[in-house]
Amino acid sequence: MQRLRPRTRTAVASAGAAAGVAAAGALVWGGYRVPADLLAPTLVLDLAVGWSFIGVGLVAWTRRPDSRTGVLMVVLGFAWFARFAVAVDTRTGFVVGVLLGSVHLSVLVHLLATFPAGRVQDRAERVLVTVGYLLSAPLDAVFLFALGAQRQLGDGPPPNGLVIAPSNGEFDPAGIDLAVQGVVVVLFLSLLGVVFRRWRSAGPAQRRSLTPGAVGAALIVVTILVERTAILLLIPPAVGVALAWSAQVVLVVWPLALLLGLLRSQLDRSAVSRLIVELGAGLPVPERLERALADTLHDPSLELAYWLPERGAFVDPAGAPVRVEPVRGRALTYLERDGERIAVIVHDPVLAGEPELVAAVAAGAGLAVENERLHAEVRSQLREVQASRARIVEAADGARRRVERDLHDGAQQRLVTVALALRLAHTQLDTADSGELGALLDEAGAELAGALDELRELARGIYPVLLTDAGLGPALHSLAERCPVPAVVGTVPDRRWADAVEQTCYFVVSEALANAAKHAGAGQVVVDVREDGDGLRVQVSDDGAGGADPGGSGLRGLADRVATLGGELSVRSPRGSGTRVIATVPCA
């Protein structure tokens, strides 16, 4: 709903005042026979109800332009006065009065079913609101034009001019009335159900705004229900009249309850100053800022997550990564500082209707949030360091396990074979001829040579001695020559770097080549090493299947290793388009 302009507001207020005066005039001078003892209370109460809805509705419309509740209240006020047309003793007055006679009830249903947004939000609400409107003017039109309703004084407070009179005596008007009242009772019971369901599923902040209106609504609906059931149960009309009066009394006060609900969180602006005072007192515990915001916005379920731009992720106050995404029943408000996003508040959706309050809280807490964000960032880095330390230890253990297994499966088996061959040769020294013995010794020799090859390969895998002796360039060329996939190493700057830098770059290339050969089914690999700025950049690209998982133990281990030097590892591996591993390592 757009903001209410002052001129419109004045016009509506004047029209409301005039409508009240006109309604009073119709009742007093319209020619309608109002019992003398009922005139004064009728006038006072009806004017109070109508003006209360129009006046308070205008305030609500001004203060909460985002909600349609204010508009509905104003409409209800006018509909309330429109009923009085029936008091003008002419055919036109009668027709208009009957057609508009129960529109206020339809608007009441609309208002209750959609409070506090004033907008239909689901199917149940749409059904209720539609049935509510069908039961007023359209049904009254049927009574008026099809069933021949005629003016006659009915029961209940004035103006009550509609009585269905049998036009040909073939139907029972009491039966139709009973059926209509039955539908009205079902409608109002469903309405109570909808209001109760909304109240029950609401978060605490939403309840604060729902409760005053809901309590008043329950009172009105229950009164109307008892009044209507009184007719259904054929309770004496006098009781029905009394109930109708009490419903009106509640109706006078109810708009204020609705307004209170709409403005309740706005009334709590003083909480923002309390928040600022509390923030000034210092916040030693990470969760305290979150709790202070939760208290200020009356939403204990509120959660605060800090944005870490470098990681492109949100973390909680303890630094643990959290997923922030729109979920049903939760709303997100992003906090910014100097145009940069710093945090997000995940809160009760009702607060979304209070953007100014949330903005005030955000502004008040801005510096503290920025402060806490930095703390959260440090905690998050600490967690990451702890996790990577654990992974590095695990990777080292895994490497030792692999060495043991490689020794056992390879060289050790071959040496066992050598020992057995020699023993067999020894036992056959006296019996076998020299040819047989020679064959046995050849067998032993071949196994020994194999064992030596495997030990050399294993030793090289544990640590490449060429790297220490000759540097990165020769070590990478040697690595490429031994790679089962054709690998090209570009020009490597001919200089030495710190041992840790050279080793890290070597193992990045070694792992990437092994992956290209073992997993990617690559046809060619290109290794590129260059110095840029203050660091060394190593890139290994293959033309294989892609789809490598950067979270897999091999690449994860490399990333940890690169990170210990303050560097960064990036892996681009779109499925079907090869893999590119890039390590940038700063070197002093």
Added chain:
Amino acid sequence: MTARVLIVDDHAPFRSLARRLLVAGGFQVVGEAADGAGALSAVRDLAPDVVLLDVQLPDLDGFAVAEALARRQPVPIVVLVSSRALLDYGHRVDASTARGFITKSELSGETLLRVIDGPGRPVPCSG
């Protein structure tokens, strides 16, 4: 009567040399198997007296194969072999149904005979 032996090991050069060593030592080698499943079916088909069983096989490990063989009738004598040493297996060999253990590099007809005739204890070795 010469004992009939089945050799179970996934390393073919070892099986070949073990066969020749045991034959030279007076045993009759009735068959070879390269894994646990092969061992179980070979024992069913050949009913050997002794199974020379590698601890590390590609499918089951030697302890599990020994366990399965102990439920067979007749129960063959199981002697575990490994290129690792006895102490690498802690008390697992003692707790198993095997008659004993020989480190592969120590294998000969003589050591096998000693384990078979022994009191059911593994042959200590330097490993």
